Structure formats: C-alpha cells, structure tokens
Amino acid sequence: MRRGLTLLLLAAALAVSIVAGLALGAVRIPPGQVLDIVLGGPGARGAFASIVWDVRMPRVLLGAVVGAGLAVTGAVLQALVRNPLADPFLLGASSGASAGAVLVIVSGAGAAAAAGGMGLPAAAFAGSLAALLAVYALARRGGTMTTGRLILAGVAVQYVLSALTSLVLVLSAKPDQLRTALFWTLGGLGGARWDELALPAAALLAGTALLTALARPLDLLLAGEEGARTLGLDTGRFRAAVFVLASLVVGVLVAYSGAIGFVGLMVPHAARMAVGAGHRALLPVAALAGAVFLVLADLVARTAAAPEEVPVGVVTALVGGPFFLWMLRRTSRTEGVAG
Template structure:
C-alpha cells in the first residue's frame, strides 16, 4: 500500500509568527531582568517595571532600572539590527552565508571604533604640540566619533569583500567566504597593531570588548541613537522589500523588471553599513546573529522581505537576549562575552550551511 502524497507544509500566518515572537521577546526580557548574580522574582520584576524608575524601588529597583534594563534594551536593539542587516546582505549578494560578521562589516566597525577610542584616549598624554588636536579628537570620540568611525570601517570592509568576491564577473560561496575571512584577519591585525602602538595596558579589556562583543557597558543615556538607527533603517529596508525580492531573480532578471541593480545594491550597502556600524559601536562585534536568524525566519515565513524583515528583527532580539542571559549566568559570577556564546552556537550552524551550499554548487563537500 502506497502512502498518499503530501504537499509542501503550509506556513503559519505571519501575524501568528509575529505574535509568538513578541511573547517570546517579552518573556526573554523578563528573564533578563530577573536573573543574574542577584535573582529577583519575575512578579517583583513586573511590579518594578510598572512602577517605573525611582527611589521607591529599593535595591531591587536600582538593579532592574540602572543595571539590567539598559542591557536588555540594548540587546534587543542590537539583535534585531544584526538580524535585519544579515537578511538584507543575503539578498544583496544572493547567498545565505552572508552575514555582517562573516563579510567583515562587524570587524571593520570594531577596527574603526577602536582606532578612534585609542587615539582619543591618547589626548591626555599628548605633548603640547599636538594636545589641541588630540583633545578635539577625544571630544569627538566621546560624542559622534565612535559611531562615525564604526560606520566608515563597516562600509570599507563590506566594499572590499564585495569587490574581491565579484572579481571575474561571478560570485561563488567559496570566494565570498574566503574574501570575508581575509578581510577579518587584516582588520584583526590592524586592531592589534593599534593596541600595541597605544602602549596602554588598561585598554586591553576595552579592545577585548570590541573583538568579542558585550552588553555589560550599556547605559540608559546611550540607547537613543542605536534605537533610532534601528527603527529608521528597518523602516527604510522594509519599504524596499519589493526591490530586494527582485534581486533574488538575479541582476538580469531585476533589470528586466525595471530595477537598476548596481545602484540599488550600492545604496543599500551604505544603509546596512550605517546600521551595523552604529550598533557595533555600542555592542562590539557579535557574530552569527545575522547568519542564523534570517535563515530560520526564511524557513518559517518564506523569502518575501515584507514579511521576512519584521520576523527576523523580532527573532534576532529574542536570540541575543537569550545568548546574553547564558553569557552572564553560565559561569557566574564570571561573565562570558556574548560573542563567544553566539559563536559556539553559530559555528556549527555555519559549517552545516557551508556543507549544504557546496553540495548545491556541485563542489566537493
């Protein structure tokens, strides 16, 4: 007796998926506020959140509002932004292995940010001749300098990887991965060189933060810029959902349908670099969020970007909040950099994706 054929599995409605992810995000946020070296009952956490910041919350109120709330909010913003950036990069290069970290965008942003931080910190020890210029740089680094340098580094890295991967007129998975790895090595060497030349042992921990990522330094007064960049960038990219869908048909197909693929890709590269650069300026380089989350979201809701982008944003926020929760509780009272946790999860996932893509391309596995 033969089994009846079954059609492809029906995908759940996007509204249902968004509702489930929103509930998961709320639960992850409550867990992030409740768990840590000092554990606070979830019911008391909700009471403190509803009461708002103020002296009436006592010690628990100070922990929730001054320490954990900024960290949770930054984690949600960064996770959502990296997932959105990864989704768009995968459409731009038509490769599901694309990711802000693997393509060097995060490493470039980190290198730019570290360069400005180290040079700015050197203003206090500069001689009289250069004290004025370095003092101005230090003030710039404390304001818009770090996000600006991170943006410049992110964009330069993406452009370099894309140019190397496109040499010869075609882009393959192997060439894309090799170009991204090469750029990452160069930028890591540049970061190390800057640290050695700075000769400031107290800056080692800061550079470690930039290379491995972390949310522990989140401050309430620094959340406005990354949140605004995420909101504006996601809104613009969602508005560009149809051109992004057209890119999936290839450059010739997109051109036939009226899209100037070259100009569109360049403009979106700049926008993605801005989003990644600003986010990494506040979180350091956190890898694999933009690789895993878009792939999982695509399996649930399909490849149409109008549905895919919001699902990826919520999924990225949930994933990074859970990764950060593991990072600060798994080895308590010590804290693991959150980038280590995402790499431990994302490394095997990347190898699985690479093996799958090489089989698709007919290359030896």
C-alpha cells in the first residue's frame, strides 16, 4: 500500500509538473488552456497550440525521460559499488558520454547523428562505459573500495575527460561545432524534437524493465558481496553485465540531453526514504521522482533568468552540490578517514 500510494502521488506530481512546464515560459499560457490544447478541446489550434505541441511538449517529455533514466541508473550504481555517493555524473559516466558525443560532433559526423543516426548515441555509450570501467578499476585497487577512493577515482577520470573534451574543442576551428559541443558539457533540453524522443524513451523503458527484473540480485549485492556469493550469485559477471546496461542507458540519454549531474545521486536517496531499499519498489519510484525533479529543474532553468535560459545542468548542480557535501560528511562519519 505504501508503494502504491507513493507511486500514485508521484504520478500526480508528474502530471502537475508537466502542465506547469507547458504553461510557463517566455509566453505564459493559462493551465486551463494548456489542458484544452492537450485534450483537443476548442482551443486546440492557434499560436498557443503551436507553442505547446512543437516547442514545449518535446522538451518536457525529454526532461521526464532523462530524469527517470538518470535516477534509475543512479540507484543501480549505488547498489553495484555499495556506496551511497555513486552517481552517473560523479562516476564519470556522464562525462565519458559527453566526451564521446563531442568527438563525434567535431569529427564531422555530428550532423548525421543529430538527424537521427546512431553515431552520436553509440559514441556516448562507448564513452560512458569506458569511464565507468576506468573508475571502477581504479577504485578497486587492492581489493577494497572505500568512499574516498571512489570519489578520487571519479574526480580523476572526470578531469581527464574534461581535459580531453577541452582539447578537442580548442582544436576545432568551426564556431558552429563549438556552440553545439558546449551544449553537451553543460546539459540542456532546449534542442528537444519529436523525432528524437523514441530512442531515449526506448532505452529508459527497456533498461528500467531489465533492471527491475534484476531486483533480487541487486538486493543481494547491496546486502554484502560474500553473502551474495554464498547464495549463488556470480558477482563479477553480474556486476559487469549491469555496468554495461547502465552505461548503455546513460549513454543514450546523455546523447540527447548533455551531461546533467546529481539527479542520480539525490533522487534514489529520497526514494529509499519513501519505500525502502528493495529495488523492486525502489526503481519505479526513483523513475517517477527523477522525472518530476528534472521537469521542474528545467522549468526553473528557462524561467529564473528569463528571457535568458540557464543550462539545466547548472540548476541541478546548484541543488546537488550541497546535497553531495552533506552526504560526504555523513558517509565519512561512518567510515572514518578513507584512504
């Protein structure tokens, strides 16, 4: 009942946030008229209808899909490494995906990829997977993984990837490529189009379904690696397979939204407080909560400094930075000084 009530409340919150995202902006549309347009009522035509359907609806839906996907993968990565500070952004997955996307854009394949090709998502996936594997290998040196080592490994990999991305941008002499690539480093939903929603939505639905089906082994791994092995789980193969799956989801999402940080860090913790740590209940709740959070964050990004637009990654970082410091302090108290 608690899980069902939480899902119902989050679904209602998502509906409200979507209506708010469609109504607010440079041109304000009354919520009643937004509902009339969406439901095909008498006011479903005209300039307001074009703003709702052609400009805002793809952006709001992409925000919901990306927020849900980042929250789900964040919850799974926290179970895989048994660390509450794990997150696609902090572990370098988002930075790796951005680096891969920027390389494709600057190499000249960006136009075809932006038109619906697979080059951009494939490069983002490869960068995401490479970054996650590098962080995991560095953090596991010596056979143990501490919070301090995980954070240091993530920061190191992020710095290397940021330097690589900056080098590629400096060497690129084309202003249009620089402007396009800057989008990937800051994160944003302003370029959302209807024809680009299918792939990230498919990645979210398939990834969430597969990860929810793996809820029991994720619970075992979160409870302890030795216990999971005793109960017959091949932790090495399982962790590698889920790393690949999480990287695929993150890579596809970042290919269309850029690097948006801290969603996968904050939302899973809120979801655990609502329904507990069991992944069968946690992942759907995290997906809905992540969708609500990013839709609202994007709404703030495009209205707080209107008519100028702030990258949504800046908004999530302003919220997530203090949360990360609080989590780091809380985790350090339980572990002591990590080496």
